[in-house]
Amino acid sequence: MELIVSIVGLFLLFWALSVLIELLGKIVAFFKPSRPPSQPNPRSRVSQQTHSRHSYPPGHQGTGKTERNSTVYRPNSSRSNSASKIVFTTPDMSSGTGSIVPDDELEGLHDAFSGEPVDENRILFQCMKCSVFYHEESFLVVKEMNESKCVCCNTVNIARFIRSNSTGGTDFTPDVVTLRNYKNYIGSVVTFEGLVHEVKESKRGSDYAVMFENKSWTKGFKLVFFSGSIKHVGGVDYIRSLKSKKVKVRGLVVNHEIFGYEIIVYRKSMILGVS
Numbered sequence: 001m002e003l004i005v006s007i008v009g010l011f012l013l014f015w016a017l018s019v020l021i022e023l024l025g026k027i028v029a030f031f032k033p034s035r036p037p038s039q040p041n042p043r044s045r046v047s048q049q050t051h052s053r054h055s056y057p058p059g060h061q062g063t064g065k066t067e068r069n070s071t072v073y074r075p076n077s078s079r080s081n082s083a084s085k086i087v088f089t090t091p092d093m094s095s096g097t098g099s100i101v102p103d104d105e106l107e108g109l110h111d112a113f114s115g116e117p118v119d120e121n122r123i124l125f126q127c128m129k130c131s132v133f134y135h136e137e138s139f140l141v142v143k144e145m146n147e148s149k150c151v152c153c154n155t156v157n158i159a160r161f162i163r164s165n166s167t168g169g170t171d172f173t174p175d176v177v178t179l180r181n182y183k184n185y186i187g188s189v190v191t192f193e194g195l196v197h198e199v200k201e202s203k204r205g206s207d208y209a210v211m212f213e214n215k216s217w218t219k220g221f222k223l224v225f226f227s228g229s230i231k232h233v234g235g236v237d238y239i240r241s242l243k244s245k246k247v248k249v250r251g252l253v254v255n256h257e258i259f260g261y262e263i264i265v266y267r268k269s270m271i272l273g274v275s
Contacts, residue, residue, distance in 0.1 A: 112172040113138035115250045124161035131170040151189040193248040221261045229266035248273040
């Protein structure tokens with residue numbers, strides 16, 4: 001019995017000591033002065049802000065933008081997103097003429113854009129309003145350069161041609177324009193004839209401009225031949241041979257915000273005559 005009492009007494013003694021130690025710790029912590037929260041170094045912060053605000057790519061310190069050599073002119077065949085979007089005005093709806101051709105006479109029709117005879121063995125597209133036809137290559141150019149607007153009726157309603165659903169077609173004959181009035185036909189396919197003053201070559205040597213006016217590449221009316229189409233129009237020698245000759249061409253009149261008035265030629269069939 002005395003042994004049990006001794007064990008209980010020791011247990012109570014250890015418990016009392018632990019409680020006393022915990023209490024002393026709290027008392028010391030209560031009277032210890034508190035330390036203010038740490039603050040970032042103001043000079044370090046200013047340094048970081050200054051660095052982030054005035055960081056430039058190598059070779060452009062102090063400019064904040066990429067410098068470009070203004071003396072180099074490079075016409076770009078892609079006319080990609082870096083260039084401003086081409087702006088078209090609404091052409092005269094009476095421009096050109098049309099005639100209905102029966103379904104069994106599609107061989108008498110022509111591509112409304114390029115003027116090529118319609119080839120039923122190629123992928124064809126047709127305007128659902130005025131019934132003119134486009135080869136796939138022409139449709140892609142119309143889609144990119146004329147916002148998918150039909151060059152005949154100016155509506156956006158061109159679809160893949162399915163022979164079984166055909167109700168015939170329309171043959172489109174564009175108006176003939178000159179240097180005096182071509183600006184009135186922006187966004188329209190026309191037939192143009194003029195004297196070539198000069199054949200200009202781009203800085204990179206892969207694109208060509210056949211100039212109908214004695215002006216710079218961006219100021220004068222011209223035919224443009226991009227590198228990807230040169231082999232389809234007869235090659236570089238053929239393009240250069242057009243200088244000082246009268247050329248008759250069929251194509252879409254474009255007024256590009258950077259490159260000016262032009263007709264882009266991608267098929268030799270668009271060149272109707274040279275004299």
